[in-house]
Amino acid sequence: MANGPPRTVDVTIRIEKAQAGRLEEVVLALEASGLTNLDVHGRFLMVSGTVIPERLEALRRVDGVASVREDRTYKVQPPRR
Amino acid sequence: MARPTRKTTRGTAPPAEPTPRLGVVMRFAPQAAGSGIRQMESGGLRVASSSDFRSAPAVPNDFDGADAQYFERFGIAIVRREGERLKTLLEHAMEQNVVTGMRPERMYRVLGGPSAAAEAAAGDLLAGAATILDRDYLRGYRDGVVHLIDRLLAGESADGTPAAARFDESSVTWGLEAVLAPLSPLTGAGIRVAVLDTGFDHTHPDFRGRPITKKLFASRSSPDDVHGHGTHCVGTACGPLRPAGVPRYGIAHESHIFAGKVLGDDGFGTDRSVIAGMDWAVEQGCQVISLSLGAATSLGDQPNDDYEQIGQACLDAGTIVIAASGNESERPRVIAPVGSPANASTVMAVGAVDRRFRPAWFSCGGMNPGQEVDLAAPGVDILSSLPGGRHARFQGTSMAAPHVSGVAALIAQSDPKYRGWSLWARLLQLVRPLRAAARDVGKGLLQAPRP
Numbered sequence: 355m356a357n358g359p360p361r362t363v364d365v366t367i368r369i370e371k372a373q374a375g376r377l378e379e380v381v382l383a384l385e386a387s388g389l390t391n392l393d394v395h396g397r398f399l400m401v402s403g404t405v406i407p408e409r410l411e412a413l414r415r416v417d418g419v420a421s422v423r424e425d426r427t428y429k430v431q432p433p434r435r
Numbered sequence: 436m437a438r439p440t441r442k443t444t445r446g447t448a449p450p451a452e453p454t455p456r457l458g459v460v461m462r463f464a465p466q467a468a469g470s471g472i473r474q475m476e477s478g479g480l481r482v483a484s485s486s487d488f489r490s491a492p493a494v495p496n497d498f499d500g501a502d503a504q505y506f507e508r509f510g511i512a513i514v515r516r517e518g519e520r521l522k523t524l525l526e527h528a529m530e531q532n533v534v535t536g537m538r539p540e541r542m543y544r545v546l547g548g549p550s551a552a553a554e555a556a557a558g559d560l561l562a563g564a565a566t567i568l569d570r571d572y573l574r575g576y577r578d579g580v581v582h583l584i585d586r587l588l589a590g591e592s593a594d595g596t597p598a599a600a601r602f603d604e605s606s607v608t609w610g611l612e613a614v615l616a617p618l619s620p621l622t623g624a625g626i627r628v629a630v631l632d633t634g635f636d637h638t639h640p641d642f643r644g645r646p647i648t649k650k651l652f653a654s655r656s657s658p659d660d661v662h663g664h665g666t667h668c669v670g671t672a673c674g675p676l677r678p679a680g681v682p683r684y685g686i687a688h689e690s691h692i693f694a695g696k697v698l699g700d701d702g703f704g705t706d707r708s709v710i711a712g713m714d715w716a717v718e719q720g721c722q723v724i725s726l727s728l729g730a731a732t733s734l735g736d737q738p739n740d741d742y743e744q745i746g747q748a749c750l751d752a753g754t755i756v757i758a759a760s761g762n763e764s765e766r767p768r769v770i771a772p773v774g775s776p777a778n779a780s781t782v783m784a785v786g787a788v789d790r791r792f793r794p795a796w797f798s799c800g801g802m803n804p805g806q807e808v809d810l811a812a813p814g815v816d817i818l819s820s821l822p823g824g825r826h827a828r829f830q831g832t833s834m835a836a837p838h839v840s841g842v843a844a845l846i847a848q849s850d851p852k853y854r855g856w857s858l859w860a861r862l863l864q865l866v867r868p869l870r871a872a873a874r875d876v877g878k879g880l881l882q883a884p885r886p
Contacts, residue, residue: 426705430662
């Protein structure tokens, strides 16, 4: 019986400012914990990525991570006529 | 330069002095103070300089007997001696542009004092033991209230303008007129404005010849502005000085446009694309980021730590982030809290007002502590550009935010010191207070710098 591809969520990860010097290490640790499809924004100490929901806690436990939040959806503020 | 005055030693503290007679405060044109002082001295005035008292234990309130006191750092002088001779001297100085302004010297008094409760407990304030200061204050307050009521009854709104619609949009949109953009000679030249939205139609005839940089961040979308919203927002912030066939609708008409498509063709985007767009804008050296997008928040929500950090990094890098406060309200019944990312303290949240400067019915308010509206801008019946060479009227806090972004670009052009945190401060310094609650309009209405 074949399952479909695993469900994934897009996450926004905030790195603690004090860890700025260790950004590379933190990113490697996130990848090792299951984060894929990374966009690293060193200027903001933020990492966008994709992960299966079961790995969210593992990501939060990575040393240097301040928060892991599922991506929010934004919309135009809208053109109401 | 000013002659040094005689030195006096005054011991540990000067004796109590009688209140000095007040004089005239003069402002010198830059570089002209030296010749201005010389003119005063050759006119027979003794001029003391603030530098004369630098090492004195106290600066005498009567200038140690001089006729005028010159404050070199500020380029102003206070002249205490009167007479026809002085009047001629000053008129001459103004004609030559040595002196650019004059006003009477003011007496300042402390604003603190016994609490209002204590004063009220003193009984009949006007007839009782209240001091002269209390009576004057109360009379002034009463007169102010009476005047305000008279004006309201006569049909004016509280800020002094007639209640009926007073913008005719014959040459410029009401939004631009309300923020004083047409009065400004500034153009945004040399300033990079990033509008992160649904994209931008760079082929629109109104933008021919403008420097434009585009980048796609939204997933599963074309690179063009299919939705239209982005082109409308770019128009308000950066539209041309003389568009054909419509009133002027754009503020920073010589700015360099950076259109990051972070919202898809359907008008939706996620943190990934928004953050990537912001990082790009900072990397490209944009001084302003305009975000006419948001996600609703709820009462009781905590502030947005991610955008607090991102907003701070942007400000530190010399980029101000300006965002729409959100449209979830249905006033008067419901006032929704400021949405994300506008609710971050390091992101400037813009509320929308209508032609009468009242909060627009949809405009979110500062309902969650620390998640305030910072200022307000026109957001109802706003004409701007649409893809395909068209124009249309939209409403939303989406329309208010790019008014702020355009004015921010003007301020940034006026002086290279206005970047990031200092640009934020300057925007709020120029704001015009409104009668509406700060919860809804923040410090007040956006105003472009006056020439």
